[in-house]
Amino acid sequence: MEPRLDTQTGYLLVKLGALAGARFDGVLAPLGLRGRHVRVIEEMRGASHSQQELCQATGLDRTTMVAVLDDLEQRGYARRSRSTADRRKHVVTLTGAGERAFKEAARALADAQEAFLAPLSAGERDQLRDLVERLRTTTG
Template identity: 40%
Template sequence: MSVDREPRQLPAPAFEEYTGFLLHRLGIGAQRVIEETLRPLDLRPREFRVLALLGDTPRSQRELAELSRLDRTTMVAVVDRLEDLELVRRTRNATDRRKYLVERTAAGASLVGDAMVKLIKAEREFLSPLPEDRQTELNALLRELYAVRIVDC
C-alpha cells in the first residue's frame, strides 16, 4: 500500500537570504545611487530614461511611453519638465497634425552623454565588491530575466 506524503522540504533560508528580498533591497540601493548621481544634473531617473531612449530619432509621446514602460500621464509630466528645461522640444507631426513628436535638443543630447559617464562610474562603484567577470555574469542573468519579466514603472 502506498502512502502519499508531501515531499521532504528543505529548511527555509533566513528571510534576508531570499532572492526576492535581496533583489528588492539592492534595487532600492541602486535607485538611490542613480538618483544621487543624476541630482546634480537636475534630472530624475524617469527623465533620464526618456532622454536616453529618444536618441537622435524624434518619437511620439505614445511611442516613448511604450519604450520607457511609463504610463501616458507620467509621460506627459516627464516631457513637460524636459521641455521646460529645454532638453527636448515638441513639434507637430507632419503626417498627422493632431500629434506631436518629441526630439532631443543639443543640450539634451549633451546632458545624456554627461549623465551616462557619471552613471557608469557610479554603477562600477556599486558593483565593485564583485570581480569584473561576475559583474558581467550578473548583468547577463538580469537581462535574461528582464526579457521575460518586464515590469511597468
C-alpha cells in the first residue's frame, strides 16, 4: 500500500510554502502591498532601472510590472520619467517614502518569518535554510 500523499516530504513542502506565502501576504496587506511590490522596490533601491530591467531582476512580466509601478507611483513610492538617452524607456526611481515603506515591509516580513520559524531551534533553522537553499539552487 502506498503511503498517504499528505505525509510525504514533497506534499508537505508544497503545503508549507503555501502557508508561509499566505502569512507573508497577510502581513503585507495592511501596508497596502503585496510580495511583488516589495520585490520590485528592493530591486530599485540604490539605483534607477528601466521597467525592462526590473522585469529581468524580479521575473515579473512587463504587463504585470506596469500594474505594480502604477500602484507604487500612486502611493508616492516610485516615480517614472522618460530616459533622455532612449526615450522609449522609463527611468524608475524610488522615493523617500518608498524607501521607508520598504523598511517597514522588510521589518514586518522579518517578524512574520521569526514567528513562522519559532517552533525550530536556531540550529534547526540554519539546517532548514541550508537544505532548502540547496534544493532550490540544485533542483530549481
